[in-house]
Amino acid sequence: MLLTISTTYQPATDLGYLLHKNPARLQSIEVAGGEAHIFYPEASAERCTAALLLDLDPIGLVRGRSGSNGEGFALEQYVNDRPYVASSFLSAALSKAFGTAMNGTCKDKPDLPAQALPLAVKVAVVSAPGPDWPRRLFEPLGYEVEIETTPLDPTVPEWGDSRYYTLHLHHAGLRLQDVLTHLYVLLPVLDNDKHYYIGENEAEKLLHRGGDWLPQHPERGFITRRYLRYLAAYVNPTLARLMEGDEDLTETSPPDPLSRGEGAPEMPVAESSGSPSPRERGRGGEVNGEGDQRLSLHDQRLQQVAHEIYELGPKRVLDLGCGEGKLLRLLLRQSKIEYLLGMDVSHQALARAAQRLHLDEMPPRQRTRLDLIQGSLLYRDERLAGFDAAALVEVIEHLDENRLAALEAVVFGQARPAHVFVTTPNADYNQLFEKLNAGEFRHDDHRFEWSRAEFSAWAAGVAGRHGYQVRLVGMGEEVEGVGAPSQMAVFETTL
Ligand code: SAH
Secondary structure, eight states, X not given: OEEEEEEOOSSTTXXXXXXXXXXXXXXXXXXXXXXXXXXXXXXOSSOEEEEEEEEEOHHHHHHTOOSOOOSSOGGGGTSSSTTTSOOHHHHHHHHHHSHHHHTTOOSSOTTGGGSOEEEEEEEEEEEOSSTTHHHHHHGGGTOEEEEEOOBSOTTOGGGOBOSEEXXXXXXXXXXXXXXXXXXXXXXXXXXXXXXXXXXXHHHHHHHHHTTTTGGGOTTHHHHHHXXXXXXXXXXXXXXXXXXXXXOTTOSSSOOOGGGGGTTSOOOOGGXXXXXXXXXXXXXXXXXXXXXXXXXXXXXXXXXHHHHHHHHHOOSEEEEETOTTSHXXXXXXXXXXXXXXXXXXXXXXXXXXXXXXXXXXXXOHHHHTTEEEEEOOTTSOOGGGOSOSEEEEESOGGGSOGGGHHHHHIIIIIIIOOSEEEEXXXXXXXXXXXXXXXXXXXXXXXXXXXXXXHHHHHHHHHHHHHHTEEEEEEEESOOBTTTBOSEEEEEEEEOO
């Protein structure tokens, strides 16, 4: 992978002093995972570009690897994107190659590090959850962001773009130290790989580097969450896996909206249709757009799903991504349901569900009607076979979009319940949440929020690929032009 930093500061060759690397020489240093070469493709008084070429050794990476080996396909450890994608390895290399500059010291020209420079950075390539993510991470820091996409396969355009992007950043005037620090912290956040070990003190440095600017960053919740997950990856792989769906482990993320119901009286949801519109309602300091409305909106959704299930009268029902078990509690009341299985990736959520449902004190007959299991919807799971219906209430938007295909294969390809109910926020409605800026999500952990058209396209694709028919339903009060706050797809097998 290649990173270049260019400036037109005069004299541009001052970049060499700042980086402590002589523009006239090629230098190679040993870094975690391989070798880094530092050289200057151009070095004139007008314009100077420093390049860092990171040459990772894929075989070495496998040998130096710690922790879990079991995931993915057999050759994955040899055939993967690690040598080509900007990751924690690039951060480690940046820190080793340009550590002095990152610390803001320059022996020969001590005033230079404080100087704001016009800077252009190119990173080939980054892997990101979606093309908007580089913008969300770098624009708040004052960068102009350009993303070069690459088709997955130029001969098959309908496959769309790959998830690898060439990233161009421009800044009108910034200290070099800051640019290096931003790259150091944010590139691994974009990449989000969990598998390779880079050394523990590197991890501490990563957190330390964000100290100045991270607290103000609008995506700090996402950044710290990805960090914790990423650090957990080599401290404790099991913990890392659990964190895939856990919102409670970072301080900067808003409180889990679902836990807000704890101790609070249950909302009489059925009567809430006359509630004031989002505009009329006060919202107290919530990060997410649904604010204090969320409880009732969310309860409404659950009621509506429970009602649909009731109408259908299935015997065996799955609640996938069951969280604290609010839907399960409603479903337990339906006597036609003989068996309920709640699954979630988060142990913490499951523990709370067990508590809220009073699993310990349940009479034996009732107790046999319900099980809670830990598992991920991204991995094939035999335990999910043989059900009449499955609900995924506000779950899909917590997964990176590029993992939905895995979820689809698990739910619609393998588990194959006769009916599947999937709900997700309706992004068309977001404009009614005053606190949400355009493009923002209702919750910090949402990886995407779909318009009605996007959800409908996805649902139709899933149905077509797996032998289901689908109908779409608005959840909550409809508003003309934007639809209801949430949306549901009801799938029914046709095979
Ligand atoms: N359905 C619940 C919870 C919604 S919040 C409700 O409506 O109240 C989303 C839930 O999805 C979280 O509990 C989270 O832990 C879970 N989740 C996220 N990724 C998951 C995955 N890969 N597999 C299973 N559950 C997941």
